Amino acid sequence: MNKNLIVFCALFGLFWGGISFWWDMLQFANVHPNIPRVYNPISGFYEPKTEEIQELIEIEKIKNMDFYSDDSFQKFLDDNHPLSANYEAADIVKINSDFTSNRSSDFKLRKKAAEMFEGMARAFSNAFGFKAKLTINSARRSQKFQRQLASNCSVWRCAKPGTSEHEAGLALDLGVNWWNIKAWSGKYYQWLVDNAHKYWFHNSYQKWMEIDGKIVEPWHWRYVWVELATILHDEEQSFAEYFYENIEPKNL
Numbered sequence: 051m052n053k054n055l056i057v058f059c060a061l062f063g064l065f066w067g068g069i070s071f072w073w074d075m076l077q078f079a080n081v082h083p084n085i086p087r088v089y090n091p092i093s094g095f096y097e098p099k100t101e102e103i104q105e106l107i108e109i110e111k112i113k114n115m116d117f118y119s120d121d122s123f124q125k126f127l128d129d130n131h132p133l134s135a136n137y138e139a140a141d142i143v144k145i146n147s148d149f150t151s152n153r154s155s156d157f158k159l160r161k162k163a164a165e166m167f168e169g170m171a172r173a174f175s176n177a178f179g180f181k182a183k184l185t186i187n188s189a190r191r192s193q194k195f196q197r198q199l200a201s202n203c204s205v206w207r208c209a210k211p212g213t214s215e216h217e218a219g220l221a222l223d224l225g226v227n228w229w230n231i232k233a234w235s236g237k238y239y240q241w242l243v244d245n246a247h248k249y250w251f252h253n254s255y256q257k258w259m260e261i262d263g264k265i266v267e268p269w270h271w272r273y274v275w276v277e278l279a280t281i282l283h284d285e286e287q288s289f290a291e292y293f294y295e296n297i298e299p300k301n302l
């Protein structure tokens with residue numbers, strides 16, 4: 051076949067396909083100007099946001115998360131879901147931020163968590179005209195250190211060795227200008243509630259012992275990656291609440 055003809059047909063096909071696609075999109079937008087469209091993971095198209103599609107999206111998000119592997123950013127930790135014995139994350143680094151009130155490099159986290167924390171510390175300080183800075187009181191802990199800590203402390207306050215988010219290299223205990231963060235710290239705590247999920251962090255213990263298995267800890271922020279941080283923020287749920295509602299429902 052003539053080479054020019056093949057090129058012409060190919061170009062025409064692309065052109066016509068493009069026109070048809072945009073025509074369909076325009077028609078849809080005209081007929082449904084105010085219906086938000088979302089990506090349907092099953093059909094692969096943007097479709098009107100219905101409850102069914104929203105549900106599919108949530109299922110898809112859950113499928114992308116891993117609540118059980120030691121190295122997963124969504125590894126769920128409590129007395130029934132500990133880390134493997136002697137687990138140590140391989141990607142632990144020093145935290146490197148100019149926007150903390152104490153020396154951040156005295157503390158360590160897993161690499162991705164440390165990077166996102168740097169962004170969060172900068173945004174926090176910026177939001178308060180650089181008059182307030184986050185203080186790091188604790189970050190990654192070794193199992194040995196957690197064992198010492200837990201030996202003088204109730205299970206409501208200190209996680210058993212092997213079950214701490216600090217041992218996973220994902221959690222920070224934060225203060226502001228050297229003061230511990232309390233729920234009643236007002237604007238500083240509220241800033242974290244409103245913004246930490248943008249940096250993929252979550253306040254793990256916020257709903258008291260019956261739900262989270264721990265006292266309320268407004269200072270304890272854990273890295274959980276983007277999907278989970280967004281879900282927990284939008285649903286106003288704690289990680290344990292979400293986990294036992296969706297992943298391992300408890301027979302109440």
Ligand SMILES: [Zn+2]
Pocket residue numbers: 188216221222223269270271
């Ligand atoms: Zn903590």
